[in-house]
Amino acid sequence: MSPLHLCLALSAALFCTGLVAVLIRGNAILVLLGVELMLNAANLNFLAFWRFGPGGGEAGLVFVLFSIAVAAAEAAVGMALVIAVHRHLRSIRIADANRLKG
Amino acid sequence: MTTLLAVLALICLAPAVAAVLVRNLIHSALLFVLAWLGLAAFYLALGAEFVAFAQALVYVGGVSMVALFAVLLTRPGRTDLLPPPSAARAVGGLAAVSLVASMLASSLFWSRLPSMEPTAPIPLRRLGELLAGPYLVAVLLVGLILTVALIGGLLLAAPRRPAEGADA
Amino acid sequence: MILAVAPASPADAWLERAPLLLRDALTGWLPDALRPWVSALLSIAVILGVFGLLFAYMTLAERKLLGRMQNRPGPNRTGPFGLLQPFADAIKALTKEDIVPRAADRVLHFLAPVVLVALSLLGLAVIPFGRNLVAVELEAAVLYFFAAGAATELSIFMAGWASRNKYSLLAAMRALAQLISYEVPLLLSVVPVVVVAGSLSTTGIVAAQGGWAAGIWPHWHALTPWGFSAFAVFMIAALAESNRSPFDLPEAESELIAGHLTEYSGFKYALFFMAEYLGMAALSAMAVTLFLGGWQAPLGLLEFVPSYAWFGVKLLLLLLGFIWIRATFPRLRIDQLTRLSWKFLVPLALVNLLNGGFWAATADWSGPAAAVRWLVSALLVVVPFVALARSLAAGYGPRTYRYAPS
């Protein structure tokens, strides 16, 4: 098994783990963390192909940096949203936030 | 190399899986942190030093803090311990697992990826030149996004507790 | 072998090379494959030993100095001048009962101090203690240092949460707010250094500070206007990061009964204590590296003194400064603390970022232009400082009490 395959396998596994978190955890915070994990998995793919890919892919590395920055922004806004939702509904269960009407 | 990576992958994957399954929210979040740290180590092993430290700094220092704050501020009590409806959970799990299976299968067994020699790591200075050169606009845009996110987070969460969304 | 003639360069002086020679002597007999591992272990051991001792005597020094400053003798019973006091304390802490509350999250309660100490030590790996004396040579060392430091916050949270005690939890929250607030100016004050030195590597930054202007004025960053400003911001933020007075709210004994440490006793408590001092030492070491020229001698003719000695002197001076501050300033309120960070230090550091950029962009100015460069840079420090200080102090007068406590 080559390192590239390993990386891809880990990436896929992490992605699925994140996905499972998103799908089955009822808590909004964990859902958000799951999303973060999925992003990480994507980052790992970038890095893997940067390192073991056909070469010349400096962009892969740089992209990961941007991706991390954006993920941080996403986390901040997401958590703020969760807090806002909690203030409104007194709950952070995603299932409770099923109305568009405030 | 592969061995090291495999060990690190396990270090990374195990907490992640545990985090998804553990019922205690705080534990779950802390396990996520562990997973991210493992991932940072994995990056380090891949030769992406800068990215690894950035990952640690941002996820361990930033995202995890935000998440923990959110957990504490929302005080879910025991509610999170209730599982979602079991049928839905089963369906979701099944779907996810099938997806995992298909992806793993495709990526590991049937892909015709050439096995490449690892490229040389990029010197840090080169990375700086890249960021300040061709990617300058992107850097500025990311800065803008972060600023907007900061302000947006503050606005969303601020009315009662001004400090809570303040990092990122 | 001792050479009688004067060495050609300070780097060749035997005293300078003594640690390396010692290392080579110790590892020289090993097979090649093992040598890096052993020398790494050796570095770890040395760091642990030196900083362990430093921790021990820092506590003593603190108590003695505080005592002196408060007009009392301080510990003087154990050993001559109380010199064995730290060891007595250590033995006491080790032999005390380890109490874990029943409701506590046992795992996290245990993990918190361990993680904290471990992470506090991590940062020391990239500090160049002397010429060629660095445990791990990293390109992104500065980044690494702060990434490692970021995890300390986590362990404080763990400690607070795992205790299942509302005081602990509140203290943990306050600690987090404080750490996050001061992380920003801390990092921002470092950025101009990186910009000017053009390197993220600690050795590179120290090397950039070598040499003297006009033979007497060291090229230390703290001795430039922007560097001075950054240094000041860094040190204030470092005070807060290491939970030292006057920013020691999370463990404020009088308000939160020692905060997140409430439910800790014995050796775990000692570990927290140790982590605090180690963190302080690490940040001070970083400050020395970034701003005070690292191991560089202040004057050319003092170069005969070994570099690690210079580093030690500087580090000790900073640490004594910490103690001095603790003895001098009253504790801040939580709102004052956050306000200081967001409304004063962060803007100041941001302006200083600009200042550093200006400094880097004008590196080739010389002669009269250099004077202009200094002047502009100084203005960029003084003007925002005055403006921000005024706005920060606006509305503060002698304290009045509108509502009498009933």
Added chain:
Amino acid sequence: MTAASLLTALVAVPWLGALLLATGGALPARAVRALAALASLSTLVFGALLLARFDPAVPGLFVETRVPWIRSLGIDYHLGLDGMGLLFVLLTGVLGPLALATTLRRAAKVRAAAAWFLLLQGSALGVFVALDFFPWFICWELSLVPAFFLIRGWGGANGGAAAYRFVVFTLAGSAGLLLAFAALYAATGTMNFADLAQLRATGELAGKLGGLGTLAPALAFLGVLVGLGVKAPLFPFHSWMPATYAEAPVGVSMFLTGVMSKMGVYGFFRILWPIFPAELRAHAAPLLVLALAGVLLGALAALRSGSLRRMLAYSSLNHVSYCLLALFAVAGAGRADGVAVESALAGALIQAFNHGLSAAALFFVAGVLEHRSGGTSDLDRFGGVRAAAPRFALLAGVALFSSLGLPGLNGFVGEFLIFRGVFALQPLVAALATVALLVTAIFLLGFWQRVFHGPRSGAVTGTFADLDAAEWRVLGPLVFLMILLGVAPQLLAGLVNPLATAWAATLTLP
């Protein structure tokens, strides 16, 4: 400063000012006015700097910057100035601050008004310096937005309706413009004015456009013509104008007539003239009739207007039509004597500048009258203003006679050159157009007689004040320029002569 940064700063500084004002917090009104005035005056400063770089020996662009912008579409960030552009930039520099001061003087919501106005000014400048259709069109359209809001929010009672009409009309015209350039782009792959003119000069353009369809060249020409014609305005695309000028706040009316109508004239010279010369020549006769109709009917309609601002609006139509008359006469002339062509072209540009000055001054006069009378624009409500406000009457009189084309004031020079050129090319048209001179005199003097002469009556009561210092500051410079440029027209002619000569030379080539 480099030329490129000068050009960019020229456009960007008013926009920056607008941005600052729009996003800045609640500033005191005094600070808003000062900031706005500063941003607005920057145009004059940059204009002066550019003037210092002007080289009469160069007929084309004396400053230019061209940077690829959107490579995939072949769009460049192409700015540049020749004498003509500089002329209009200077006009904007003179009128912008004055109109701004007028707008802000008594406006509610000063900050918003200032921000909109600066946006308007910057956009107008963008039109004058952009040489690629893409940035040019952005500015062209962008100028509509602030104008709309200024008219609607700060205008008269029917400002909303007028603003809608104005915008709908202009947008309809712009649609034509856009389609035409879409066709040009489809045919040639470029939207750069200079490139298109080059293609035109080498004769490739016709073939390429023809490739789109036999009607394509004519339709493209028509689209551009309508787009520019609405703005200028060219008869009969002017129906938006009287209501708009009458309802807009005075300062905006000043700017609309002084600068924005010149955007249309400028477009005729910058786009239609170099890119569609053949079509222009082919359709010169009907266009000449339209311009003549604008000249005559504008003057006649002004004669019938009972409201001051409507009268001035029609007078604007009349004056702007002179410029177009000159252009169409030249276009239709083919190989004609160079002296006449030069004269007509130089005259048209000079007239555009001078009309900007005098029309703005007259609108300001109308604004002063309206303010003093509590908002009425009805000519019958005034009388004897000269007795009540002699200084005002003096300055207003200079503006009026300048508009009337009295020799010695600036209005004469342009009209004389236009007539000189047009007479040589189309004597009959020139003779007919002179009738409008008479009609102009009749309605302007009629206005003067009714409002300024006679015993005090109507709204002119004892409290009717003479000009105050702020009004002096607006009207004084305008009147000074009118006299200066009337006596020394070389100041303007020097800017446009190289271009006029060059154009005439290309026209007289076999």
Added chain:
Amino acid sequence: MLHASHLWLIPALPLLAAAVGAAAPRTARRLPVALALGAIIGSFLLSLAALAGALAAPAAKLTANFTWFWAGSTAVRLGWLLDPLGALMSVLVCGVSVLVFIFSTAYLRDDPRLGRFFTCLSLFVAAMLGLLVANSLLLLLVCWELVGLASYLLIGFWFERPAAAAAAKKAFITTRLGDLGFLLGLLWLFHATGSSLFYDGGAGVLEGGALERLAATTLPGGWTAATGIGLLLFAGAVGKSGQFPLHVWLPDAMEGPTPVSALIHAATMVAAGVFLVARVFPLMAADQGLGGVPVHALTAVAVIGSVTALLGALLAVAQTDIKRVLAYSTVSQLGYMMLAVGVGAWEAAVFHLITHACFKALLFLGSGSVIHAAHHEQDARRLGGLATRMRFTYVTFLLGTGALIGLPLVFSGFWSKEAVLHAAELWPVSHLPFLAGLAGVVLTAFYMTRLVSETFLGRARGDGAAHAHESPRAMTLSLAVLAVASVAAGWIGTPAWPWLQSQLTGAPVAAHGLGEGLGLMILSTVLVGAGIAAGGWMYAHSPRADDRAPDPLARRFPGVFAALVARLWIDEFYAATVGRLLRGAAALAAWLERWVWGGLVSLTGRVAETTGEVNRAIDEDGLNTGFDRASDGLRDAAQRYSRAQTGEVQGYLRAVVVGLAVLALLLVWGGIR
């Protein structure tokens, strides 16, 4: 001696005075007066020097040309011209101006806007002098218009009076109508010759080459360009000099202060038309005519001039306002001048211009003195009996009258009028101008006698006249100087010593004694006598009893008199034709604006609206019922399906992922085979 390149100083001095006066604060009354007086005296001295320079070389056209600005690559050039005509006229204008200025200081002493008055006067003088020394038709046009502006300002000086304001506007617009011709003529000239300079070292438009070209260019109608241009330029002169049919503004212009009437509307500005025609005489005469008969632009000048001479004299007969009488008299005399130019004797015209300027200024100032004394009463019917109360004014007015009606031998008007009539008699084309001139002589004598009788003789018929007394010294001084000039100015151009003619033409004119025109002189003397006799019989013999009494002439010829009082309904005719045409055109334009162009817009909107309405109707009545039913079904179905819409994000996500998984599986398994 003044060099041509310094000629600009002559107009510049008053212009400066005007500029300073305009900028001076309103409260400073004395400053503009002092400046204006100083400037005009300076200009007077300068023009004397210029005259000396011009007379030193009468035939040489001394010029100083310069470039005003460049239009394209061609220069627009202006210039100054020093020749006897211009210099003489400058001296005249300055001289009369000095006197009028002095007069005005007294006449308008109490006016609050005295400073403004002198500022305007200075502006006028500056422009007039510029007009005289201009060597460029363009510069001449510029000054021409500025003169018009000054005239406008001064007629409307008392702008609070609606009549004055209306008269000012009428004057400006009527003259501008003529100016359109002038402008077109200038444009044509510019186009044809490429220059507007009169003399430019051989390249000017009044010099050989250009004239030949102009005369050789023929138009479709058989006219030459010279004729066309000449006629167009003459149109300008018609407007400015109050020639028929554009004479209507001049009587109305009497609404201005009397010194203005004297200076501008009698002595100088109105003569500018004559000056213009005299100036471009070579151009107008360039055409050789048809078949040897000089039928060209000048013919029109002669015809218009004679018609005006007769018409003005006729209309003057029935006027009661003393200034209006004098105004129509001016119209008539200007007609004489035009007549003279038209028959080719432009030097005679200039001669008459000079003498006329002196005596008409005298008459106007005299009337001003009367009006001033009679408390601004200027209706002759309410005056009378002033001869005893204002003896000095009476005597000078009589001298002026003598000059105007051409009492033989002594008075200047006699000599100049003889020169005009003599030239007309010799005109080969037609004798009608000559006859009209003779008729005018009778009428002139008649109406002036009537005027003098009504004003000065008899009893005072109004309060103003009853309490009148002699005017102040400043006024009488001016009257005295002008009286001397009115008498003496004729001696410079008698047939016995034709100094003026020879200086003007630049060639010696033979003195031929009194013999040649003796018959004509006797004839005109007789005619003058007849006019005086008729007037004296009707008016002096039996003066009116009071101001209500009907005019003696009206008693005898009521119809004629009514027509003359109504000024032959010319104004009404214009109002009914030109005015209505213009109003109609304007109404049409407004109508087009409102209904056609505006209407098109509303129509477009209306059409869009109607289409929408129709559309709506079709939709609602035709299609909607069907759609309603279908919609109901849809709604029911949708309600059923919408139960899947739980609002649970994770539910949706699960669905998505299941779908994705299926797809992925398909792809993967599909990819294997």
